[in-house]
Amino acid sequence: xxxxxxxTGIGGMGGFxxxxxxxxxxxxxxxxxxxxxxxxPYHIMFADVDVRVRSPRxxxxxxxxxxxxxxxxxxxxxxxxxxxxxxxxxSENRDVFLKMGVRLYLPDLQAIYPSKDLIxxxxxxxxxxxxxxxxxxxxxxxxxxxxxxxxxxxxxxKEGAGGRLSLKVNSPEEALYWVRxxxxxxxxxxxxxxxxRYLPGRDxxxxxxxxxxxxxxxxxxxxxxxPFRHISLSGITGTPxxxxxxxxxxxxxVGRRAVLALDPRPHGFYSVDLKQGADGRFYVxxxxxxxxxxxxxxxxxxxxxxxxxxxxxxFVYLELGLGRPAxxxxxxxxxxxxxxxxxxxxxxxxxxxxxxxxxxxxxR
Numbered sequence: 001x002x003x004x005x006x007x008t009g010i011g012g013m014g015g016f017x018x019x020x021x022x023x024x025x026x027x028x029x030x031x032x033x034x035x036x037x038x039x040x041p042y043h044i045m046f047a048d049v050d051v052r053v054r055s056p057r058x059x060x061x062x063x064x065x066x067x068x069x070x071x072x073x074x075x076x077x078x079x080x081x082x083x084x085x086x087x088x089x090x091s092e093n094r095d096v097f098l099k100m101g102v103r104l105y106l107p108d109l110q111a112i113y114p115s116k117d118l119i120x121x122x123x124x125x126x127x128x129x130x131x132x133x134x135x136x137x138x139x140x141x142x143x144x145x146x147x148x149x150x151x152x153x154x155x156x157x158k159e160g161a162g163g164r165l166s167l168k169v170n171s172p173e174e175a176l177y178w179v180r181x182x183x184x185x186x187x188x189x190x191x192x193x194x195x196x197r198y199l200p201g202r203d204x205x206x207x208x209x210x211x212x213x214x215x216x217x218x219x220x221x222x223x224x225x226x227p228f229r230h231i232s233l234s235g236i237t238g239t240p241x242x243x244x245x246x247x248x249x250x251x252x253x254v255g256r257r258a259v260l261a262l263d264p265r266p267h268g269f270y271s272v273d274l275k276q277g278a279d280g281r282f283y284v285x286x287x288x289x290x291x292x293x294x295x296x297x298x299x300x301x302x303x304x305x306x307x308x309x310x311x312x313x314x315f316v317y318l319e320l321g322l323g324r325p326a327x328x329x330x331x332x333x334x335x336x337x338x339x340x341x342x343x344x345x346x347x348x349x350x351x352x353x354x355x356x357x358x359x360x361x362x363x364r
Contacts, residue, residue, distance in 0.1 A: 001031070002030065002031030002032050002033045002079065002130065003029060003031065003032055003033070003163065003318075004028065004033045004035075004076050004077050004260075004285055005022075005033070005034055005076065005077065005079070005080060005100075005149065005223050005327065006015060006034075006035045006036075006037070006067065006070055006071060006074070006076045006078070006079045006080070006283075006356035007019055007034060007035070007036050007047075007049070007069070007079045007080045007082060008036075008037045008055065008079075008080070008081040008082055008083065008086045008090075009037070009043060009082035009083040009086055009287075009344070010036035010037065010046075010049060010082065010249075011038030011039070011040040011042075011043030011045075011046065012038070012043070012082065012083060012125050012293075013239060014082050014083070014291055014292070014293040014294075014295075015038070015047065015075055015082040015294070015295045016035070016043075016047045016248075017085070017293065017294065017295075017296040017297040017300070018080065018082055018291065018296040019034060019036065019047045019048060019049060019071075020047075020048065020296070020297070020300060020364075021106065021209070021296040021299055021300035021303075021312055021313070021314035021315065022315065022318060023048050023360075024300050024303060024312065024315075024316050024345060025303070025305065025309050025312050025314070025318075027308055027316035028309050029315065029318065029319070031219070033074070033272035034048075034049040034050050034051075034052065034155070035049065035051045035052075035053065035070055035074050036051070036052050036053070037047035037054070037055040037066070037070070037323070038052070038054065038055060038066070039054065039055055040054075040057065040250070041054060042096075048100075051071060052166040053066070055067075055241060056085070058085045058086045058088075058089050058331040059074070059085075063086070063089060064089055064093055066080070066095075067081075067097075068096060068097075069233070070101070071097060071100055071102050072100065073204070074214040076102050076104045076135045077101075077102065077103060077106055077322070078102065078104075078105075078318065078321055078322055079097055079102050079103070080105075080300045080318075080321075082291065082309050084112055084113040084161070084288060084289075087106060087112050087289070087290060088109065088112045088113050089114075090104065090106065090111055091104075091106050091107070091108070091112055092108045094106065098130050098169050103321055103322060103323065104228060104321070105267070105290070105320060105321030106194065106267075106268050106314045107263055107266065107269075107270065107289030108198050108263060108267070108289075111262050111263040111265075111268075111270070111288075111289035111291065112288065112289040112290060113159070113268065113288075113289075114262065114288065115159050115231075116133075116156065116158050116159070116194060116286060117135050117158050117194055117360065118155075118158055119262065119284075119286060119317070120133040120194075120196075121143070122261055122262060123258055123261045123262070123284055123287070124337060125261075126257065126260075126261035127257075128254065128257050128284055128344050129254060129281060129282065129283045129284065130136055130283055130284050130285075131154070131196040131197040131199055131275075131277070131283050131285065132148070132149055132196065132197045133195070133196045133197075133276070134148065134149070134194065134196075135158070135193075135195055136179065136190075136191070136193040136194055136195060137185050137191055137193045137246050138190075139176060140192040140243065142175045142176055142179075142195065143168055143173045143197075144321035145170050145172075145175075145195040146171070146172050146175075146356075146364075147284065149195070149196075149197045151170050152157050152168050152169060152170045152173060152194070152198045153168075153169055153175065153195045153196065153197065154166065154167075154168055154169075154196045154197070154198045154199070155169050155175050155179075155193055155194070155195050155196075156193065156194060156196070157176055157188060157192050157193060158192055158193065158194050159363045161238065161288075164237055165178075165182055165187065165188060165192075165193070166180055168198060169195075175195060179193055180303070187285075187312055192252055196278075196285070197256070197286075199275035199276060199277045199278075199283055200277075201221040201275060201276025201277060201280070202222055202275070202276040203222065203271065203273075203274075203275055203276075203279070203297055204219065204220060204221070204223070204246070204248075204273075204274045204275070204276070204282065204305065205220065205221050205222075205229040205243070205271065205273055205274070205292055206220045206225060206251055206252070206254075206255030206256075206258075206268070206271075206274065206289075206312075207219055207220075207269070207271050207272075207295045207298075208218075208255065208256065208259055208266075208269070208270050208272075209266065209268075209269050209270075209293055209313060209317055209320075210259070210266035210267055210269075210270065211227050211326075211330070212267055213264075213265040213266060213267070213321050214268075214329065214330055214331075215256065215331055215332045215333070216316065216320065216326075216331070216332070217313070217316060217328075217330075217331075217332040217333075217335040218252065218256070218332070218333050218334070218335060219277075219298065219335040220245070220246050220248065220252060220255065221243045221244060221245050221246060221298070221342075222243060222244050222246050222253045222336075223240040223241060223242075224240065224242040224243060224244060224341075225241045225242040226238070226239075226240055226241060226255050227239075227240075227241040227344075227345070227346065229348040233312075234239070234313060239292075240294070240344075240346055241292070241343070241344050242302055242340075242341060242342070242343050242344075243341070244339070244340065244341050244342075244355075245298075245335045245336045245337065245338050245339065245340045245341075245342075245363060246338050247338040250281075250282055251274060251282055252333055252334070253275060254272075254284060255272040255274065255280050256333075257363050258272045258284045258287040259272065259287060261287075262287045262288075262289070263289065266289075268289055268291070269290065269291075269295070269313075269317060270287065270288065270289050271286075271287070271290055271292040272284060272287045273285045273287075273297065282285045294342065294344075296311055296313055296314045297333075297342065297350065297363075298313070298336065298342060299311060299312040299313030299315070299316075299342075300312055300314070300363065301342060301350070301361070302336050302340070303315070304352075305340075305352050305354075305361045305362060309328075310327070311335060311336065313335075316328050339354065339355045339356055340352055340353065340354050340355070341353040341355065341363070349363070349364045350362075350363040350364040352364065
């Protein structure tokens with residue numbers, strides 16, 4: 001009998017990548033029956049699911065009711081809420097699903113979608129390097145930040161993903177104009193921002209899968225290009241179009257310590273964003289109990305290229321989440337070989353390129 005799972009957010013790139021990676025591992029998983037939900041009436045059509053259902057947004061009380069109804073109607077065995085805002089709703093109500101016999105593999109509630117000022121505070125207390133941060137409560141905080149940290153600075157929203165409302169600012173006046181513009185246009189409230197020391201170096205991501213406090217697998221990559229960066233004020237548009245797998249002990253160490261500072265007993269998937277400072281050190285700008293958009297795609301790409309499902313992050317995650325014996329082992333700190341580029345472009349597909357010999361695999 002196929003395993004019956006419910007995946008939310010299948011219309012987003014991350015949810016689509018997660019479903020795609022599972023479909024590639026379907027034979028090893030013994031078959032899958034996937035019910036998928038998404039709010040978009042258009043993007044919901046992309047993912048390869050058996051049943052697709054439009055859902056309300058995560059902050060609508062009907063969202064939770066729909067998931068419970070679908071879990072009962074389709075005898076769901078495992079629930080994977082992909083967007084972090086939806087994972088937070090499920091985590092808050094995990095007992096509802098556990099009583100129904102639906103398995104979850106989620107971090108604790110406090111580790112999902114935390115505010116960036118909380119992240120900075122918690123990591124600094126644990127000795128994890130983070131950029132110096134000033135929360136903007138009023139205009140005086142903006143001037144205080146420039147006096148203390150110099151110029152330029154990085155202004156960003158305290159909550160949200162994809163570089164939300166972020167911008168390099170060179171003066172207090174620029175920062176205040178940015179706050180006022182976003183408040184006037186309804187994207188934010190005055191107290192939604194913080195200022196951090198600007199980090200000019202490399203842009204790196206660290207992803208890790210944990211099970212009851214034990215590290216199962218992890219990898220790191222450097223983001224090299226973002227799609228449509230030429231029309232973005234910050235040059236950052238959330239998910240990269242070109243990234244390169246790397247193996248660097250400092251990144252592994254800082255990323256691992258960042259996860260443990262956020263959640264002393266990690267359980268689930270955690271993403272860490274790091275930037276290199278002018279001093280050459282790596283600083284954590286974000287850590288969250290969620291999947292990066294491309295994390296399941298990296299796993300699928302390497303599994304396809306090397307014929308090894310133990311490199312497929314979504315496959316390993318689902319097996320552990322279902323309580324099946326771990327056939328792939330644990331503690332793989334460098335799960336992927338370095339020097340591989342994941343290249344993505346709208347309407348052009350996905351490639352995996354190995355720089356050592358120039359080989360290219362067409363993933364999609």
